[in-house]
Ligand SMILES: NC(=O)C1=CN([C@@H]2O[C@H](COP(=O)(O)OP(=O)(O)OC[C@H]3O[C@@H](n4cnc5c(N)ncnc54)[C@H](OP(=O)(O)O)[C@@H]3O)[C@@H](O)[C@H]2O)C=CC1
């Protein structure tokens with residue numbers, strides 16, 4: 001595949017573009033805060049001064065941006081993607097957004113002759129560094145097929161889910177489930193502690209039973225220490241809960257567990273924890289400052 005453009009060098013975008021560079025791809029990067037490009041340049045990337053400049057240079061451009069507002073801004077605003085998109089240009093948005101946002105972007109790009117694929121991912125900072133993401137793609141099938149060599153570097157498995165919106169929806173369902181699990185886990189750790197049990201022993205017990213999972217195993221020890229180095233920022237998890245609840249509204253699906261979890265993430269944001277890892281929702285229980 002030719003040179004890849006990459007828009008958005010946050011926790012995920014940096015790890016993913018670094019991974020592409022180390023696998024021999026030529027990469028042109030852009031980030032709103034341009035200084036965040038420096039480390040990538042040290043590893044061989046080229047800078048594009050604007051999203052439009054990246055699209056102009058590259059046949060394939062990937063975006064990994066924080067939320068719907070960011071994803072829309074990078075496409076529609078001045079110096080944005082739309083200014084240079086057209087026939088022969090391909091845009092792959094891997095940000096976690098809702099189906100409506102993704103569809104708006106898709107329509108704008110395809111109406112100018114470009115190709116669009118949404119491809120949000122499951123997996124966090126470490127899987128992004130290790131090329132172990134799970135890719136949830138939907139949109140233009142031919143672009144999916146062309147992008148597989150890139151997806152094979154970034155991920156351990158790619159799914160093609162059909163029409164635009166299906167990737168976004170699948171991602172929101174996954175993260176809604178994950179966010180609810182994180183809240184139940186936090187309550188379990190605090191309940192064990194306050195009941196006079198050793199929380200570390202709880203982790204050992206959980207790890208041997210039917211609900212053993214990599215998230216509990218990886219996050220549990222640092223949660224017990226009250227340490228939440230950001231891999232998946234809590235503000236993004238709350239955004240995903242909010243978007244998943246809206247999807248539930250659209251489909252008349254009652255989600256009381258997700259709704260309560262969203263309140264806990266909102267509480268955590270109000271406590272100033274939004275930039276920490278989403279496991280910091282534990283503090284809303286541990287500190288006794290729950291959502292009531
Ligand atoms: N971290 C994780 O574990 C995972 C995250 N995701 C999803 O991936 C996406 C990125 O996440 P992550 O890397 O963690 O997030 P970060 O907060 O680390 O990075 C966000 C990126 O979006 C950019 N950005 C934010 N607002 C704007 C804007 N208005 N215009 C242009 N650029 C903007 C930021 O630029 P700047 O540097 O200038 O602020 C930065 O490059 C999110 O949608 C998230 O939900 C998906 C799977 C896992």
Ligand SMILES: O=CCCC(=O)O
Pocket residue numbers: 096121122123124175232
């Ligand atoms: O969107 C973030 C997902 C984080 C993860 O899958 O561990």
